[in-house]
Amino acid sequence: GAGVSQSPRYKVAKRGQDVALRCDPISGHVSLFWYQQALGQGPEFLTYFQNEAQLDKSGLPSDRFFAERPEGSVSTLKIQRTQQEDSAVYLCASSLGRTEHRGGQYFGPGTRLTVL
Amino acid sequence: AQSVTQLDSQVPVFEEAPVELRCNYSSSVSVYLFWYVQYPNQGLQLLLKYLSGSTLVKGINGFEAEFNKSQTSFHLRKPSVHISDTAEYFCAVSFPASGGSYIPTFGRGTSLIVHP
Incomplete structure (x- = not known):
């Protein structure tokens, strides 16, 4: 696709559940x-x-948060044992260069996580 | 401590009037400066950036911003706004971090509301 995509767009989790949020950056973008x-x-x-x-x-708020990008393209943000304070929109952004300040960042639409 | 302050949480303005959205930051080292816009139900989009050189930078949609090093400010301006400019505007500053990377810090955002 032409832009950064994220899935799911909305996620509702019960407190204590684990969640995984996916980010597909723009093809060829080095930084995420x-x-x-x-x-x-x-x-x-x-x-x-x-x-x-x-x-x-x-910036990861606790050891319950873990992120990976094993092949240098798609990235996953995992939150273990979710808590209510984890409720937020999680944004992914990518940039072409090694340092984001040159080209600016391209943002995805975000995943809205609600923890009940 | 490094911080980014957007002084106005909400700025109401009439269509075709000029507008200025204020952004101040605190840092003792060189930084890079950005303005992003977020339209309703859309992702953040880069409006403009200051990396070096001329302190007046022009961006998309007729916006411009002026970097003032002595006042550590990067205010966003537009001489005549349109209804379609109604959106959330975020100032972001990239501060140097370990390993030569730059980590962006965002302000809280300013909601620009353009009235007909």
């Missing part, structure tokens, strides 16, 4: 970012990949 956006807030950085290497995961 995950963000968490709470209601009424701006996106907050979670983690960053350059190809398959996870270069920065300083």
Whole structure:
């Protein structure tokens, strides 16, 4: 496709369930970012990949959050034992270069996670 | 601490009037600056960016922004707004992180509401 896609678009989970969120970046894009956006807030950085290497995961809020990009294209963000405070929109963005500041980022539509 | 502040959570304006959306940041090192727009039910889209050079940058849809290093500001302006400019606007600043990467920090967003 032409843009960044994310699936599912909406996810409802019971507290304690594990969830997996998928991101398909633009083909050929080297860098991939995950963000968490709470209601009424701006996106907050979670983690960053350059190809398959996870270069920065300083934004992951706890060890329940795990992200991977094993072949340097599709990425999955996994949240274990979900809690209500995990409810948010999870955004994925990709950029062509090794550092996002040159080209800017292309964002997907997001996955809205609701934890009951 | 590094931070990004969007001073106005909501800016109402009449169609064809000028508008300025304010963004300030705190940093003692060089940064890269961006404005993104999010239309209802759509993903974030890059409006414009400042990397270096001329402090006045022009973006899409008639928007422009001016980087002021002494005031650590990057305000977004448009001389005449349209109804279609109604959207959420996010200022983002990329701060240097470990390993030579740059990690974006977003402001909380400003909701621009254009009235006929």
